[in-house]
Amino acid sequence: MKRFALILAAGKGTRMKTELPKCAFPILRKPMINYIVESVEASRIDETAVVVGHQREVLEDLLDGRVSFAYQDQQLGTGHAALAAESVLGGREGTTIILLGDMPLIDETIIDKAIASHETFENDLTIVTANFEDPEGYGRIIRDKYGRVEAIVEEADCTENQRQINEINTGLYVVDNALLFRTLRRIEKSERKGEYYLTDIVELLRDEHQVGTYAIREATKVMGVNDLYAISIAEKYLRDEINRRHMLNGVSMINPETITVGHNVTIEGNVTIMPNTTITGNSTIKEGAVLGPNTEVHNGVIHRDVTVRHSLVYDSIVNDRTTVGPFAHLRKNANIGRDNRIGNFVEVKKSSTGANTKASHLAYIGDAETGSRVNFGAGSITVNYDGVEKHETCIGDDVFIGCNTNLVAPLSVEDNVFIAAGSTVTDDVPQGALAIARNRQINKADYARNLVKPKHNRASAKPVDSKEPLAEAEWKSSK
Ligand code: UD1
Ligand code: CA
Numbered sequence: 001m002k003r004f005a006l007i008l009a010a011g012k013g014t015r016m017k018t019e020l021p022k023c024a025f026p027i028l029r030k031p032m033i034n035y036i037v038e039s040v041e042a043s044r045i046d047e048t049a050v051v052v053g054h055q056r057e058v059l060e061d062l063l064d065g066r067v068s069f070a071y072q073d074q075q076l077g078t079g080h081a082a083l084a085a086e087s088v089l090g091g092r093e094g095t096t097i098i099l100l101g102d103m104p105l106i107d108e109t110i111i112d113k114a115i116a117s118h119e120t121f122e123n124d125l126t127i128v129t130a131n132f133e134d135p136e137g138y139g140r141i142i143r144d145k146y147g148r149v150e151a152i153v154e155e156a157d158c159t160e161n162q163r164q165i166n167e168i169n170t171g172l173y174v175v176d177n178a179l180l181f182r183t184l185r186r187i188e189k190s191e192r193k194g195e196y197y198l199t200d201i202v203e204l205l206r207d208e209h210q211v212g213t214y215a216i217r218e219a220t221k222v223m224g225v226n227d228l229y230a231i232s233i234a235e236k237y238l239r240d241e242i243n244r245r246h247m248l249n250g251v252s253m254i255n256p257e258t259i260t261v262g263h264n265v266t267i268e269g270n271v272t273i274m275p276n277t278t279i280t281g282n283s284t285i286k287e288g289a290v291l292g293p294n295t296e297v298h299n300g301v302i303h304r305d306v307t308v309r310h311s312l313v314y315d316s317i318v319n320d321r322t323t324v325g326p327f328a329h330l331r332k333n334a335n336i337g338r339d340n341r342i343g344n345f346v347e348v349k350k351s352s353t354g355a356n357t358k359a360s361h362l363a364y365i366g367d368a369e370t371g372s373r374v375n376f377g378a379g380s381i382t383v384n385y386d387g388v389e390k391h392e393t394c395i396g397d398d399v400f401i402g403c404n405t406n407l408v409a410p411l412s413v414e415d416n417v418f419i420a421a422g423s424t425v426t427d428d429v430p431q432g433a434l435a436i437a438r439n440r441q442i443n444k445a446d447y448a449r450n451l452v453k454p455k456h457n458r459a460s461a462k463p464v465d466s467k468e469p470l471a472e473a474e475w476k477s478s479k
Helices: 032-042 056-062 078-084 107-118 176-182 197-207 228-248 455-461 472-479
Strands: 003-008 047-052 068-069 093-101 126-129 140-143 149-153 167-178 211-217 276-282 294-296 312-314 329-331 341-349 359-368 368-369 381-382 392-393 404-406 411-413
Touching: 003 032, 003 078, 003 107, 032 047, 032 056, 032 107, 047 056, 047 078, 056 068, 078 197, 093 107, 093 176, 107 126, 107 167, 107 211, 126 197, 126 341, 167 176, 167 197, 167 211, 167 228, 176 197, 276 381, 359 368
Parallel strands: 003 047, 003 093, 047 068, 126 211, 276 294, 294 312, 312 329, 329 341, 341 359, 359 381, 368 392, 381 404, 392 411
Antiparallel strands: 093 167, 126 167, 140 149, 140 167
16 A cells, blocks of 8 residues: 655745745754655655645645655645645555644654554544644644544634643544545635644544544644744754764763754764754764864864864864864865864965964964964964956975965965065975065164153153142143
């Protein structure tokens, strides 16, 4: 028997009050719909259809090639959305699990268990339910005196008594595929909202078919996300889960509630992460590294025993034992060699360094290839931009670059070079040379006193009459 997943994701998400369609909204930088599709892919589902509508192209781009799409032209409710999938799933034999595009915490275990329960009890429709301490906003499960499900009633349509019910509809259903589409056609428009409620299939099926429920214990995993506050709750849940997994693997986290680690991040054991640190994208952190506090790594590879403090590392690599920060910025393919020191207020962009190179303070290294044992003095700049194009700087091994040096690219500095502080170097420097590119100093003997006349010297040049107030004495002496 084939198993299909039908995901409803055509809604605008009005309660989000954002431009982006709700199901595309990111949590830990990953769009909500991708969480759901990944869980479906990990489950025993054979084929997936996603119903799109509002800004359909955004979702179609996110899921390109992974699912089939159905189109709901007008958002007339969840029942209407499910029926739109007839173009993809209609006439097929099998079991369909319906999911909502706003339940990002769902996992494959819940999907598989719901299907297993549906099959074990030979149900025609299985509703996945949960008990919420605070059921606000969810449809309530109404049962008769024998405990059989009678209906699902949306909160806005509940009587005062029904509103007290804690058993809610998660929005996840397992149903025979052919029966589903036959029943969806029979749903009538709700008078109150003018929408077709998918939940109405319960009343349509309960008398002549077997309708059962499957209750989920981990209620948070089936939460629906309707607004930005719910996004923050889902994000906190995911963050805690991910951090817990890393901590159990031997990653030490100080104040973990301030630490955010994305899904595709690999962290080896014996790594320490300090407060206010975010590691996202395809990042890898190797053994012995210490990251943070106040550090961001996105698509970074941090090798063994590296320290990064108060710094940003984007799309860059830092090799063994190097220290970065405080307040350094590595970006766009910076590849920092081993045993380097990239210190205070240093920016490195699209550049590589060899081993044992140092830029300890206030430097900009951009579009440069740098050898080993190079020392960038404070204030060294690779001048890589002429206002139109970027140019490259090539620096050999064992080069000493004095403070406040401009290396005007394109430029090549060979091995064993010494560049005098304050130089603006525009010509290539050959191996072994001392480069000085600044005006020679002139000392004018005894000239300083013509320029330097501190006020107190002038005042004390004439003796001040002790009876005169000081201000007056100064005024007189200046006449
Ligand atoms: C729905 C359920 C409610 C359940 C809750 C669980 C209905 C009528 N209500 O309410 O019983 O407790 O989910 O979270 O089903 N969508 C479309 N087209 C539409 C309308 C919605 O594709 O015309 C999609 C949305 O993109 C969303 C999903 O369906 O992903 C759910 O819609 P939403 O408006 O969030 O339903 P709830 O009011 O939360
Ligand atoms: Ca919802």
